[in-house]
Amino acid sequence: xxxxxxxxxxxxxxxxxxxxxxxxxxxxxxxxxxxxxxxxxxxxxxxxxxxxxxxxxxxxxxxxxxxxxxxxxxxxxxxx
Numbered sequence: 001x002x003x004x005x006x007x008x009x010x011x012x013x014x015x016x017x018x019x020x021x022x023x024x025x026x027x028x029x030x031x032x033x034x035x036x037x038x039x040x041x042x043x044x045x046x047x048x049x050x051x052x053x054x055x056x057x058x059x060x061x062x063x064x065x066x067x068x069x070x071x072x073x074x075x076x077x078x079x080x
Contacts, residue, residue, distance in 0.1 A: 032060075033056050033060070036056045036059050036060065037056050039059075040055050040056065047080055048078070048079055048080060050078050050079070051075065051078045051079065051080060054071055054075050058071045058072070058075070
């Protein structure tokens with residue numbers, strides 16, 4: 001059985017227009033990318049924005065071996 005919080009969340013999500021739902025998803029993805037960028041920077045130190053972008057992508061797609069291989073090839077050509 002869903003909690004009161006879950007039921008409230010679902011009702012709020014159902015009340016959104018399709019455009020608002022897409023905007024919410026985009027905002028959540030941006031939040032996730034920003035969080036991963038902070039974690040990577042904390043672990044490895046400063047790096048170029050280009051490298052950080054691909055390091056974030058690598059972490060996002062860590063479960064997809066083909067995507068990771070492609071990102072690794074790109075990272076080999078990106079400066080620190």
